[in-house]
Amino acid sequence: MGKTAVFPGSFDPFTIGHQSLIKRGLDIFDKIIIAVGINSQKKGFMPIEKRLELIKSVFQGEKRVEVKTFSNLTVDFCKENKARHILRGIRSSTDYEYEHSIAEANRLMSPEIETVFILALPEYTSLSSSVVREIISYKRDARKFLPAGINYEYFFNYNPDIIQ
Numbered sequence: 001m002g003k004t005a006v007f008p009g010s011f012d013p014f015t016i017g018h019q020s021l022i023k024r025g026l027d028i029f030d031k032i033i034i035a036v037g038i039n040s041q042k043k044g045f046m047p048i049e050k051r052l053e054l055i056k057s058v059f060q061g062e063k064r065v066e067v068k069t070f071s072n073l074t075v076d077f078c079k080e081n082k083a084r085h086i087l088r089g090i091r092s093s094t095d096y097e098y099e100h101s102i103a104e105a106n107r108l109m110s111p112e113i114e115t116v117f118i119l120a121l122p123e124y125t126s127l128s129s130s131v132v133r134e135i136i137s138y139k140r141d142a143r144k145f146l147p148a149g150i151n152y153e154y155f156f157n158y159n160p161d162i163i164q
């Protein structure tokens with residue numbers, strides 16, 4: 001059986017920074033499950049179904065990438081999916097601090113699951129979903145930060161009131 005990693009996140013929306021991480025992760029892992037976290041406390045910008053649809057369209061035809069939602073602990077989701085690795089990206093020292101504490105908590109809960117970090121490429125270190133949401137909220141074109149070939153219609157028809 002090959003190595004499977006879970007790449008958990010909000011992906012609200014999925015950006016070219018996330019895409020780059022997956023591409024590089026596929027050099028390390030045989031399969032990556034992109035796990036979109038459902039947070040009942042947070043409404044988010046895009047509905048979960050839209051986020052899934054967008055990500056699935058990016059990886060159409062890529063058999064080694066699966067896209068799912070999850071609403072339990074990441075380590076439990078990993079076990080359900082027989083994944084022994086969690087993939088996360090690090091853009092900055094702030095990311096590092098945050099990621100370190102999460103990885104440590106996950107390790108204490110499930111020592112058999114290893115978190116693997118990939119450093120963001122320099123061109124993506126300033127890119128985040130929140131930057132994209134900000135650009136869209138001012139009705140500006142954020143396509144250069146979104147994967148090529150997706151249906152951008154949603155982003156043109158968005159409702160600014162749904163941004164928290």
Ligand code: ADP
Pocket residue numbers: 008009010011012016017018021087088089090091095119120121124125126127128129
């Ligand atoms: P979360 O809300 O869990 O932080 P995100 O969707 O914001 O979820 O991010 C998911 C993962 O992708 C995180 O590990 C984050 O550090 C990483 N990531 C986000 N943007 C980039 C980027 N531009 N380059 C590399 N990694 C990124």
